[in-house]
Amino acid sequence: MNITSSQYLQDIEGNNSSVLATIDGQVLYVPVDAANTHYAEILRQVAAGTITIAAAD
């Protein structure tokens, strides 16, 4: 997966519940759930130092 941007989004209670990411050119809302393959890949690339997840606005 080619991840070109990623930023946490917060739910209305202020929790980082999802990541707004551009993956392979598509804007995706990715839940913070390790069983989700998009989120798992985001975490893998973060661990590899390839990307960082920007903080929520």
Add this chain to the structure above:
Amino acid sequence: MTKARTNASASQAVGRNMVINGAMNVSQRATSVTGIGASSGYFTCDRWQINVGATSAGRLTMTQTADGPNGISANCLKLDCTTADASIAAGERLSIGHNIEGQNLQRIGKGVAGAQQITVSFYVKASASFTFGVELYDQDAGRQITKLFDTTTDWVRHEFTLPADLDDGSSPFDDDNAASLGMFFWLHAGSSFTSGTLNTASFADDGTSTRAAGIDSFFSNTANNFFLTGVQLEVGPVATEFEQEDISTTLAKCQRYCYFLASSGAEVIVQYQGSYRCMKVGHPVTMRAAPTFAVGSFSNFSAFGGSNSTTTSLYAYVAKEFDDTNSLTVVNVKFESEL
């Protein structure tokens, strides 16, 4: 006289096929996508993934095509080579993949005493005679086995029974919602996958170079086509008749991994709290994991500000007060929890 009950019909049991959408009848994302080859992904027929490795010049069009073998399926998955690749780098690969959750594989009893043989069967044809490979890959233990098969210009059913894998005696498939077994149809591969001796006799630890030795290249010529349908994976040493399934059952199985909301018409974002509007969605079936979602287009707003996604529902929020002139809507929302 009472006749002892036998288990003779067990192999014809409903639900014996562990493959979802083996008949290629469901294609929610699209029925035809061009220019595939730069990256892996799910493009047309549900549950069937294109896998690529290192960058290849090869490109293809993937379609759900109404050209299946009579009496098996009206549909098939078709690959059409549109850009050839005559210079194959070591890490290149092209395979059609199908990943299966571990909790759907427990019937195999893999890894321990009593493990079952499994039989894979499928229908293929091509634009010419090729040799390709079908691999079963144990994603929990990194073990695999590959069988070569030949194509002709007519539909041919291939059947392979694979020996039980006792592994080291302690490694059943994980009983969870993650991918535990992948089925890969290898159609193109570089030397990283072909330089060894094909591992074809029994499951063994992945040696990489042993996965696809001896296959031809689908990308050898733009005249090349490949067709696949009627894919079945079942327990036991016999390839039974391809299991027919009604479309509603297959669709529901596919929706565990992907579905579309408001593919026609618009989904209205309603007032939720004083300063928020919200799209609440109850998924048609429980999804494999909390799904990713993507929005085809927005009307009167440009993005959601946050969301809570679970296997059964989604709440997506946008911070906006109610007004009586502008409805917020979205169309073509895709939910995915693929393997």
